[in-house]
């Protein structure tokens with residue numbers, strides 16, 4: 001039976017801040033807000049390693065609006081802004097997401113990660129587009145204006161550890177986190193903007209599920225709700241869940257910054273105590289990544 005080694009963990013503590021703020025129609029004001037929240041976080045915790053931003057932080061979350069806010073990567077205003085912010089504060093940034101204008105002229109919901117010199121070290125295009133219809137409650141169809149990405153994103157976060165990156169609806173598909181964990185990731189990041197219908201029902205459950213499935217930390221960063229302003233109402237509740245499924249920190253639904261220190265021993269202990277990563281039976285479920293099983297039923 002093949003055994004995969006997924007014991008690889010964080011090399012040292014990682015101090016993160018989750019910036020939960022509301023993004024409106026004015027892109028410059030949205031970027032200014034990121035600047036203010038970042039300065040505040042660094043002032044409150046000067047030894048921070050990493051800032052995490054929410055999904056769609058430079059635009060309203062609206063399929064009609066993405067075309068008005070999309071930018072090329074690299075070269076666009078938002079990429080430059082985040083790169084400079086990382087450099088200025090010497091901090092890594094998981095840069096939420098914003099609409100990208102691809103070289104194929106399609107628009108993607110894209111997340112960039114920067115190292116503390118301002119270099120892009122990862123780019124993830126949302127793989128699973130949020131197309132749902134719950135009659136009378138919630139209808140959304142990202143595929144009206146967005147194209148999906150076609151890759152799982154797993155990368156080395158500076159000298160900390162390997163990490164995986166997904167965007168919002170991507171969390172509903174356990175495969176991305178599994179792929180990352182099996183490549184040695186110790187943390188999954190999900191910038192996300194759940195809503196007031198699916199948020200209360202699912203947000204925490206998914207964070208806990210992906211954490212326990214894979215014995216990784218899960219970091220989810222949401223926009224704040226904007227009750228007075230109307231439009232899409234994000235759930236909020238940015239949170240960090242540890243590899244045992246315990247919620248370590250959680251915001252409410254208003255603007256806020258939450259801080260957390262991720263620790264190597266917690267991952268090591270979880271994996272040592274209950275060694276699921278070396279007990280997998282790939283001989284039994286080797287075809288999990290195909291639809292062959294469903295077709296047989």
Ligand SMILES: O=C(O)CCC(=O)C(=O)O
Pocket residue numbers: 055129130167168169170172192193194195198199202
């Ligand atoms: O999965 C959900 O319930 C919400 C997903 C979402 O809001 C998104 O993908 O942007």
